[in-house]
Amino acid sequence: MDLGIGKKERRRKDREEKQMIRCLCAVLYLFIVLNFLGVSLDFGTEEKMHYHDAGMVREAVSKRVLDKDAGKVMPDIPDKESDDISGKESDDVPGKESDEETGETAEYADGPKRIALTFDDGPNVACTGRLLDGLKKRNVRATFFVIGKNVRANPKLTKRIYEEGHMIGNHTYSHIDMSKVSEGKAEKELKKTSRTVHAITGEYPQYMRPPYGVCSKKLEDSLDMLLVRWTIDPLDWKSENTDDIVKKVVTKAEENDIILLHDCYNTSVDAAFKIIDILQKKGFAFVTVDELFLD
């Protein structure tokens, strides 16, 4: 009996010893793995610092652009866009990094970063109402550059845009290319649109956006409205692809940007909602164009 117990005891001890050795091996293995991970984590820190610096640079660039514009129109849009392209393509990496980058930028912001959503070519019976519903739900105000004849065809929608606090701008009466008509004709198109908007809202538009962004300097100077172009154009009318539009906007968006969309495509309306949801989480506040210029 005693001998049997002794054997069992030895076997138990042998098992314990083997377990101990396995444990030591496991700890050693874990140590090696952790060392490995440690090297990766170091890379992560370097990457964060890189984006941290990029965020600071962008903050400075945004401030410079705002100072330069000094609340007026943006004669330097092409420069800014080319800055964007050269600056971003070098360090813009989709996915995880861009989230980190935004987090870092937000740390340096004094308040929410302001940005404007603009919608051209409406009001549109199939899309504008749904867009207004979604904007109201998200407590966002936007800017609508309306076509005069669409205003005439959709007075209730126009009134709703105005009453819900959005800004209404002039986009000519029949979407003419102002570089291809006489200045007299272009002026008539703008005035007719302003009168049509005024008849519904009681206010004349203070801002205008020429179709295709084309307007002679002479005509621009003679207008009693400020000309507004844009800084981000995802070509929503061309792709009619919601995800593509969203990606193009959110990867480029910076403080004081003016985003161009069209409220006559449901894909653009869906994209607008996604853009708002993503950028609000990243610390952006949506304002109208006049708020962006004047405040």
Ligand code: ZN
């Ligand atoms: Zn247009």
